[in-house]
Amino acid sequence: MKIIDLEIFNFRNYDHLQFKPHGNINLIMGKNAMGKTNLLEAIYILAYGKSFKVARDNEIIKLDCEKSNLKATMENFGYEDKYQVEINLNAKNNFYINEESLSSKEYKRDMASVIFTPADLDIIKFSPLDRRRYLDNLISKVDAIYDHNLSVYKKILFERNRLLKKSFNYDLLEVYNFQLSQMGVKLLRTRLNYIRQIEKYAKEHFKNLSGGDDLKITYLSTVPLKLEQSEMESIFLKHLKNSHKRDLELKYTTVGPHRDDLDFRIKNLSSKKFGSQGEIRSVVLSLKLAELDILREKLKTNPILLLDDVFSELDKSRSKYLVDSFKNNQIFITTTDLNEDILKDLIGKYFEINNGKINIL
Numbered sequence: 524m525k526i527i528d529l530e531i532f533n534f535r536n537y538d539h540l541q542f543k544p545h546g547n548i549n550l551i552m553g554k555n556a557m558g559k560t561n562l563l564e565a566i567y568i569l570a571y572g573k574s575f576k577v578a579r580d581n582e583i584i585k586l587d588c589e590k591s592n593l594k595a596t597m598e599n600f601g602y603e604d605k606y607q608v609e610i611n612l613n614a615k616n617n618f619y620i621n622e623e624s625l626s627s628k629e630y631k632r633d634m635a636s637v638i639f640t641p642a643d644l645d646i647i648k649f650s651p652l653d654r655r656r657y658l659d660n661l662i663s664k665v666d667a668i669y670d671h672n673l674s675v676y677k678k679i680l681f682e683r684n685r686l687l688k689k690s691f692n693y694d695l696l697e698v699y700n701f702q703l704s705q706m707g708v709k710l711l712r713t714r715l716n717y718i719r720q721i722e723k724y725a726k727e728h729f730k731n732l733s734g735g736d737d738l739k740i741t742y743l744s745t746v747p748l749k750l751e752q753s754e755m756e757s758i759f760l761k762h763l764k765n766s767h768k769r770d771l772e773l774k775y776t777t778v779g780p781h782r783d784d785l786d787f788r789i790k791n792l793s794s795k796k797f798g799s800q801g802e803i804r805s806v807v808l809s810l811k812l813a814e815l816d817i818l819r820e821k822l823k824t825n826p827i828l829l830l831d832d833v834f835s836e837l838d839k840s841r842s843k844y845l846v847d848s849f850k851n852n853q854i855f856i857t858t859t860d861l862n863e864d865i866l867k868d869l870i871g872k873y874f875e876i877n878n879g880k881i882n883i884l
């Protein structure tokens with residue numbers, strides 16, 4: 524899929540910006556704080572209806588404005604369609620395809636985009652939340668049922684946690700236990716299935732990036748994993764019951780997919796604990812490229828790639844591997860330094876961003 528033209532109004536530090544990107548490589552150059560990441564964020568919101576950052580709508584809308592408007596003509600499967608996202612300060616957000624109003628779920632259904640930022644390097648070292656977010660985001664992009672089940676699970680979890688905090692009602696707790704175990708097992712089974720696919724692709728990329736080393740991905744579950752769905756549900760339920768006392772003391776639910784983690788092992792050693800900086804970069808790069816592969820395979824289109832200042836974090840051979848992996852995608856690359864080796868020879872359009880204005884170089 525490709526963006527043919529893009530227009531944004533009152534978004535972050537932009538009043539109004541309009542441009543026609545190149546079908547393959549778009550290099551966006553600019554000094555710090557000029558709006559490069561903001562532009563990638565606008566494209567990501569146009570694809571998925573929400574930011575890749577944890578951001579409130581009132582941070583996204585330009586200061587002192589009531590709404591942001593993002594518009595793009597996109598080409599997918601040979602068709603051109605007009606996409607629009609309206610972010611409102613005091614009302615719900617609106618999503619349109621060819622001027623037809625849609626729910627956010629309907630809007631993002633056929634979208635394919637992957638973002639890679641220096642913050643992604645934290646996936647390995649930092650909290651389990653970052654790793655779960657990587658996994659949930661990836662699966663939700665290609666599996667609408669998982670996306671739905673995840674939001675149902677979160678609602679039940681919210682109610683169970685509220686009960687643990689406010690009042691104790693054993694009968695109601697039993698109801699939430701049952702609902703959580705049913706939905707939780709659905710999430711677990713889908714996660715395990717996708718982890719096998721992510722591992723298959725990431726292994727291959729990691730081998731190429733590291734000169735032959737092996738990468739394994741292990742799912743660390745708070746509930747013992749079983750093959751049979753019904754057996755898994757009853758074990759999950761038992762674990763929830765067994766954790767009543769602890770959950771009541773801590774006032775939150777301590778077992779379930781919302782507490783699980785991932786371990787990335789290189790030569791059988793956990794990269795979180797033992798990985799060098801270079802190895803960690805290769806693991807994250809392999810995970811991002813695996814995401815690209817899975818989106819391409821499931822959605823049968825080439826995703827739009829957003830690379831936010833990542834080349835300064837990668838050495839020459841990793842940068843070259845990254846560039847060679849995305850020959851058929853539309854790519855937006857931001858940089859403060861056009862002289863970086865790998866960027867000099869790329870053929871496409873070069874833009875400069877200066878305080879929310881864009882110029883072709």
Ligand SMILES: Nc1ncnc2c1ncn2[C@@H]1O[C@H](COP(=O)(O)OP(=O)(O)OP(=O)(O)O)[C@@H](O)[C@H]1O
Nearest residue numbers: 535536555556557558559560561582583584585586
């Ligand atoms: N809602 C908003 N309204 C107005 N300006 C905003 C808003 N949100 C962010 N900004 C401004 O956008 C600018 C940051 O833009 P951005 O993060 O895109 O910079 P960048 O070009 O990617 O910089 P760097 O190279 O440092 O990463 C900051 O000056 C910030 O104050």
